Amino acid sequence: MKLVLMGTNEFVVPIFDAIKNAGHEIMAVFTRAPKPTGRKQIMTPSPVHNWAVENNLTLHTNINEYNYTPDMIVVISYGVILRDNVLSSAPCVNIHPSLLPAYRGPSPIRTAIYNGDKKSGVCLMDVTAELDAGDIHICREFPIGENDTNETIEKLVSKIGSEILIEYLSNPSQYPALPQIGTPTYTHKWTGTDEIIDWSKSATQIHNQIRALGSGRTKISGTDVKILETRIENDELKILRIQPAGKMPMDWKSFLNGLHGAEIKYGE
Numbered sequence: 296m297k298l299v300l301m302g303t304n305e306f307v308v309p310i311f312d313a314i315k316n317a318g319h320e321i322m323a324v325f326t327r328a329p330k331p332t333g334r335k336q337i338m339t340p341s342p343v344h345n346w347a348v349e350n351n352l353t354l355h356t357n358i359n360e361y362n363y364t365p366d367m368i369v370v371i372s373y374g375v376i377l378r379d380n381v382l383s384s385a386p387c388v389n390i391h392p393s394l395l396p397a398y399r400g401p402s403p404i405r406t407a408i409y410n411g412d413k414k415s416g417v418c419l420m421d422v423t424a425e426l427d428a429g430d431i432h433i434c435r436e437f438p439i440g441e442n443d444t445n446e447t448i449e450k451l452v453s454k455i456g457s458e459i460l461i462e463y464l465s466n467p468s469q470y471p472a473l474p475q476i477g478t479p480t481y482t483h484k485w486t487g488t489d490e491i492i493d494w495s496k497s498a499t500q501i502h503n504q505i506r507a508l509g510s511g512r513t514k515i516s517g518t519d520v521k522i523l524e525t526r527i528e529n530d531e532l533k534i535l536r537i538q539p540a541g542k543m544p545m546d547w548k549s550f551l552n553g554l555h556g557a558e559i560k561y562g563e
Contacts, residue, residue, distance in 0.1 A: 396477050
């Protein structure tokens with residue numbers, strides 16, 4: 296099958312790899328343009344950009360350059376609105392990591408973890424003009440463990456997404472599209488402000504916040520820190536890894552040793 300692939304983020308790469316290894320002809324890859332990152336604001340290409348270059352594939356970083364007539368377009372975490380000239384050129388499918396119509400939008404994995412959900416899913420769906428509203432061809436449910444993070448769930452989504460895409464592309468007619476059922480809910484882009492810990496919340500809510508967003512920002516005994524990893528033990532929050540401002544990450548015991556016996560105050 297002749298395909299055009301569109302994607303940007305790291306977890307997309309294993310899925311595109313699986314498609315390539317399955318023997319499909321990849322006509323072109325579209326990804327977001329390089330953007331400045333880090334303190335020095337170095338222009339950095341996306342993981343999908345690097346993957347396309349490594350595999351000697353035709354690469355575009357501007358959707359306005361689209362001029363293809365493939366058998367199908369596969370879009371995963373691309374982050375660019377597709378216009379009619381793209382959507383009318385071929386059937387267009389997307390992998391979305393939620394049990395649609397729940398958690399439409401840009402951050403379904405983080406939102407599910409933040410909310411403490413025990414399960415989610417991966418849906419293979421048609422791309423339409425309305426955000427994440429297309430009919431569904433395949434949907435696979437998976438559990439979310441109490442210590443799963445955005446990183447661990449992204450790896451699981453890559454695995455499941457690869458499996459269902461390879462199944463679908465081998466025989467699309469075997470998986471007719473069915474409309475989404477239920478009331479849609481929507482996600483938003485998380486920011487640094489969302490990482491600030493509110494110590495009036497429960498231990499479980501704070502744990503979910505940290506594992507969803509990758510860190511929680513606060514003061515402990517007057518020191519600005521990022522809490523990087525936690526666990527819940529006996530309904531209490533146990534800090535495992537922490538990063539004081541201007542220092543490398545360390546375990547909780549090492550941080551306590553640095554306080555030299557000072558009283559531990561959270562949020563101050």
